Amino acid sequence: xxxxxxxxWLRPAWDQASAHWKSLSHGILITGNSGIGxxxxxxxxxxxxxxxxxxxxxxxxxxxxxxLLENSVHPDLHVLVPEAQIDNQPEPVRRHAxxxxxxxxxxxxxxxxxxxxxxxxxxxxxxxxxTKSGQAGRKLSLIVPADRLNSNxxxxxxKLLEEPTAETYIIxxxxxxxxxxxxxxxxxxxxxxxxxxxxxxxSWLGDRYPEASIDVLPFARCGIGPLQINEIVAAxxxxxxxGLIEKLHRPSLAGDNPLLLAQECSAVxxxxxxxxxxxxxxxxxxxxATGVGSSxxxxxxxxxxxRESCIQTFAxxxxxxxxxxxxxxxxxxxxxxxxxxxxxxxx
Numbered sequence: 001x002x003x004x005x006x007x008x009w010l011r012p013a014w015d016q017a018s019a020h021w022k023s024l025s026h027g028i029l030i031t032g033n034s035g036i037g038x039x040x041x042x043x044x045x046x047x048x049x050x051x052x053x054x055x056x057x058x059x060x061x062x063x064x065x066x067x068l069l070e071n072s073v074h075p076d077l078h079v080l081v082p083e084a085q086i087d088n089q090p091e092p093v094r095r096h097a098x099x100x101x102x103x104x105x106x107x108x109x110x111x112x113x114x115x116x117x118x119x120x121x122x123x124x125x126x127x128x129x130x131t132k133s134g135q136a137g138r139k140l141s142l143i144v145p146a147d148r149l150n151s152n153x154x155x156x157x158x159k160l161l162e163e164p165t166a167e168t169y170i171i172x173x174x175x176x177x178x179x180x181x182x183x184x185x186x187x188x189x190x191x192x193x194x195x196x197x198x199x200x201x202x203s204w205l206g207d208r209y210p211e212a213s214i215d216v217l218p219f220a221r222c223g224i225g226p227l228q229i230n231e232i233v234a235a236x237x238x239x240x241x242x243g244l245i246e247k248l249h250r251p252s253l254a255g256d257n258p259l260l261l262a263q264e265c266s267a268v269x270x271x272x273x274x275x276x277x278x279x280x281x282x283x284x285x286x287x288x289a290t291g292v293g294s295s296x297x298x299x300x301x302x303x304x305x306x307r308e309s310c311i312q313t314f315a316x317x318x319x320x321x322x323x324x325x326x327x328x329x330x331x332x333x334x335x336x337x338x339x340x341x342x343x344x345x346x347x
Contacts, residue, residue: 009196010037018045018048018058019057026164027169029174030171030174031174032194034175035225035226037225039144042173049138064135072094078139081144082117085148100124116149133167140171141170141171143173144173145175146184161184201220202216222248222279224241258335258342258343262334274337277337278314281310282314284304284307285314
């Protein structure tokens with residue numbers, strides 16, 4: 001289990017929020033790259049806002065409210081998370097989110113876990129926030145990731161932000177805030193979490209896995225955050241990812257079978273592989289636009305053949321991930337992308 005205090009790179013964002021926690025807006029948008037611990041920061045801020053006996057800039061950890069949150073049964077913490085992403089969340093977030101799942105409300109047991117936060121969940125949240133606080137204090141909603149709200153649920157959330165009840169906070173967490181409606185972003189203060197330097201990540205992982213030799217730079221270059229790297233190493237999949245990343249950066253894929261490349265991508269998870277490919281495309285677009293490479297961007301000249309291909313790939317993957325379909329369609333879409341990469345790099 002990862003504790004918030006371990007994530008030293010979040011300290012500047014925490015200092016900014018905790019220094020003014022008594023005067024924070026009712027709408028808070030926490031942003032930053034994927035896998036850097038934004039959810040942990042949001043949960044720590046939730047602890048502070050719900051604590052009944054806070055220290056100057058920190059929850060006491062001893063009051064009844066802190067104990068309820070620690071045991072994942074706080075009546076005034078309301079969490080919305082897509083059912084399909086619940087396993088990626090800290091334990092208190094998972095437990096508090098379950099009360100808003102359709103599977104807990106009598107939905108068919110054969111239905112697939114939802115990948116979006118639907119309007120029914122937001123309406124239920126609105127009803128919950130309209131009731132009296134269970135601890136006679138603040139009420140707080142945590143929405144992770146907020147960019148998985150669909151258009152209807154965004155409209156319902158906007159009403160909550162426009163007409164907030166007293167002593168109520170709504171914390172949105174997103175690595176893709178551009179997907180949120182401008183009207184929602186404009187009603188929140190934004191708290192940006194910095195991406196840690198690879199050396200900081202290497203040191204952190206070295207403390208957690210002293211026997212392992214982990215080269216974090218290829219992961220960082222492909223948009224894989226420290227918490228995601230931690231999960232990969234813990235699952236023993238470090239070599240699998242390393243091999244795929246190295247292959248995608250090879251100067252040529254001449255003679256490679258695109259179906260074999262798709263198979264290697266599938267081995268790390270189709271959606272994970274698509275996000276890696278999308279990040280590579282974006283890195284190359286930025287590099288071509290500025291003419292300057294970045295230590296945190298991919299050395300991705302060998303991944304796509306040109307600017308148009310990068311833009312097309314980035315847009316297509318983004319649209320597909322926004323509206324995913326079944327497993328068969330996911331596999332076919334990945335194979336199309338891999339075929340394009342192989343054919344372009346053969347020419």
